[in-house]
Amino acid sequence: MYNIYTLKNGLRVVTEYIDHVNSISVGVMVQNGSRNEELELNGISHFIEHMFFKGTEKRTSKEIVQQIENVGGQINAYTSKEATCYYIKALNTHLDLSIEILADMILNSKFDDEEIEKEQGVVIEEINMSEDTPEDVLDNDSSKAIFGENSLSYPILGTIENIKSFNSKKIKKFVKSHYAPHNSVVSVCGKFDEKELMKMLEENFGSWKGEGDYKPEYKSPILLSQSKYTNKPIEQLHINLAFKGLPYAHEKAYSLVLLNNVFGGGASSILFQNVREELGLCYTIYSYGQPYLGTGINNIYTGVSKQSADKALDVINKELKKFADKGISNELLEINKEKIKASYILGLESTSSRMFSNAKSMLLQNKIKTQEEVIKRINNINSDDINYVLDTCFKPGIISSAYVGQDIEYEKLNQIIEPDIKAYDNSNKDGIKRM
Structure with a gap:
């Protein structure tokens, strides 16, 4: 059962009992x-996000995590391109402590210069670790290739130069303008007393005012048709091929999920069967969507030997064209409805996964997608929906490419997909621009 509330200060609350x-x-x-x-x-x-764990007026950095871990709970946070989330999972007998600690972090963090200096070293090492991970480098390069100078291309971790420049004044200014009740959501899922919960939230978050009237506004970026590559002394060549996707919460979103499942979603998918099982060209290959507010992209990822790269790209490109032209049978449509329903339901078997889902839906759409609504939308997918997504996303073909590996002959590789890329030359009709 879902309930939605708004505190007096404008903070939205979504609960699921x-x-x-x-x-x-x-x-x-x-x-x-x-x-x-x-x-x-x-x-x-x-x-x-890191600094909110580095001490408040009431707690040291150690006490923030220790007080939750001492009662068997877990506390963590993450940052994405469009949201930041701080969360706790614990026994329901410790709901009051969980709420009080999260509120203390959000409202009373100190951002001391000494702690900032220490955390700069931590985050710089996180960046270095990411730079040593080919998939992370590839993801950043792919974003730069397709989004160009738009902020969607910015790496979440930032740059070492920027990290070194952050100080207490900059951080406090950014928090005051970007952290406010009106652009935030508290999500609670599990077993609790609703009246007691709302009393706790009002007591702990009611004083949160925020400063400024910052409201996120996004311009839909033009998708750029270009290539990026990074040379690294590694064995495999990592490849990402990007093509059009759908924005977050698009009415055909689940049709795209279904088609990605058929094309590159598992061991029975077209890409896995043809590129790995039939030809033995790779170990890992899959396709996936990245939906954002106002825009979205689809990606094909694989890792191959340098010697197999041209053949793998050729097969992937041909399979994409074939899939876009032929589509799927009614039998395959029904089978994959069951697959994505099962994936969705199994993904919501924990209180934390439901909490995240509810929070994101409320934050970005200002409403909750109930399980019943999602299942109904999946059941209602028909051939017209499938054809729309094929025409919109798959038929235009590959827009941009990114490569990470040693001594990359990217120009030679791009010749394999160049005919598809050239289709966008000098045209912004579909929000795509040839570079």
């Missing part, structure tokens, strides 16, 4: 991520 569990998951999600940053402040959202 589950009687058969003994846990609670509480999250504070703020509509702020790397997409909300200026270039010179890129990385500050993620850095602030």
Whole structure:
């Protein structure tokens, strides 16, 4: 059962009561991520996420995590391109402590210069670790290739140069303008008393005012047709091919999920069967969507040997064209409806996953997608929906490419997909621009 409230200060609250569990998951999600940053402040959202754990007026950094861990709970946070979330999962007997600690972090963090200096070293090492991970480098390169200078291309972790420039004054200014009740949501899922919960939230978050009237506004970026590559001394060549997707909460979103499942979603998918099982060209290959507010992209990822790259690209490109032209049978449509329903339902078996889902839906859409509504939308997918997504996303073909590996002959590789890319030359008709 879902309930939606708004506190007197404008903070939205979404709750979901589950009687058969003994846990609670509480999250504070703020509509702020790397997409909300200026270039010179890129990385500050993620850095602030770290700093909220570095001490408040009441608690030291150690006490913040220790008080939750001492009662068997878990506390953590993450930053994405469009949101930051701070969350706790614990036994429902510790709901009051969970809410009080999260509120203390959001409202009373100190951002001491000494702690900032220490955390700069931590985040710089996180960036170094990411730079040593080919998939992370590839993801950043792919974003730069297709989004160009738009803030959607900014890496969530930021740059080392930026991290070194952050100080207490910059952080406090950013928090005051970007962290406010009106662009935040508290999500609670599990077993709890509703009246007691709302009393706790009012007592702990009611004084949160925020400063300024910042409201996230996003321009839909033009998708750029270009290529990026990074040379690294590694064995495999990592490849990402991007093509059009759908924005977050698009009415055909589940049709795209279904088609991605058929094309590159598992061991029985077209890409897996043809590129790995039939030809033995790779170990990992899949396709996936990245929906954002106002825009979205689809990706094909694989890792191959340098010697197999041209053949793998050729097969992938041909399979994409074939899939876009032929589509899927009614039998395959019904089978994959069951697959994505099962994936959705199994993904909501924990209080934390439901908490995240409810928070994101409320934050970005200002409404809750109930399980019944999602299942109904999946059941109602028909051939017209499938054809719309094929025409919109798959038929235009590959827009941009990114490669990470050693001695990359990217120009040679791009010749394999160049005919598809050239189709966008000098045309912004579909929000795509040839570079």
